[in-house]
Amino acid sequence: MSKTIITCAITGAVHTPTMSEALPVTPNDIADQAIAAAEAGAAIIHLHARHPETGAPSVDPAHFDLFLPRIRQATDAVINISTGGNPVMTVAERIPAAQRFSPEMCSLNMGSMNFSIHPLADRYDTWKEDWEEGYIRSMEGNIFRNTFADIRMVAEDLGSDPHNVKFEHECYDVGHLYNLKFCLDQGYFKAPIFVQFVMGILGGISAEIDNLMFLKKTADKLFGDAYQWSAIGAGAQQMRIAATAAMMGGHVRVGLEDSLFIAKGEKAKSNAEQVEKIAQILRLQGHEIATPDEARKILGLKGADRVAI
Ligand code: KMH
Ligand code: ZN
Secondary structure, three states: OOOEOEEEEOOOOOOOHHHOOOOOOOHHHHHHHHHHHHHOOOOEEEEOEEOOOOOOEEOOHHHHOOOHHHHHHHOOOEEEEOOOOOOOOOHHHHOHHHHHHOOOEEEEEOOOEOOEOHHHHHHOOOOOOHHHHHHHHHHHHOOEOOOHHHHHHHHHHHOOOOOOOEEEEEEOOHHHHHHHHHHHHOOOOOOOEEEEEEEOOEOEOOOOHHHHHHHHHHHHHHHOOOEEEEEEEOHHHHHHHHHHHHHOOOEEEEOOOOOOEEEOOEEOOOHHHHHHHHHHHHHHHOOOEOOHHHHHHHHOOOOHHHOOO
């Protein structure tokens, strides 16, 4: 049985500072939590940037530069830079950091959708930062745009020379797997592809075990043995989906980007706490956890010596 890769998504672009004290939004906190997550067993660190003063989601390469070198120096974890940026931007606006730092991995979102967490806005009366409430509420009317032309553009730009980035293909619904199959048949990507089943986002498929099984069955049919996969249960279902995915032979993703919780009704204290918990579950299940170098082999990555960080 192949080893299980833990990805940790440190901060994302969706949760806001009011929602959790633990969410890292300053460059130092993002770096500290990423390093601690790697030490706890995460082989891949999925990263977004934040504005250093306000904590607002940012795609500015200068903001990534405030924490990437520290993470690279302190760990041998695979650095994965989001091209999801935040859901209100175009893909062209979301890729300059990946172009500049040429990481081993980047996310690539495989379809346009109504990605939203606007119902959460009604849970808060006061907000720490001015931008938060408007940002969350604006998602109700937003389309997270990832057209075929957008996907082709990212594949051509980042997936080939000189970058040769491996993509974490974010699939939020079954149709996104068919989009990925179309793109694969067009020759945009090289096997093995790495598919991330993202479950539990409003606008996408819900985080239920039946759905995970259907996603896996569909991916098996479309990609045969030319793919590796991982699953995210956004929100309260994070650990349940990760534990089930591992039992089904998949890899797992945790992190405060996807869920602010460690248990029902209990907020996580850090990203590392979530990594420690899933690592413990994996060991109890009899799985071995992949080191960063083992993850590089499993996914066919270009190597840490070929990044520009
Ligand atoms: N926040 C996740 C649900 C990306 O960075 O490209 C999706 C994500 C998108 O990670
Ligand atoms: Zn992300």
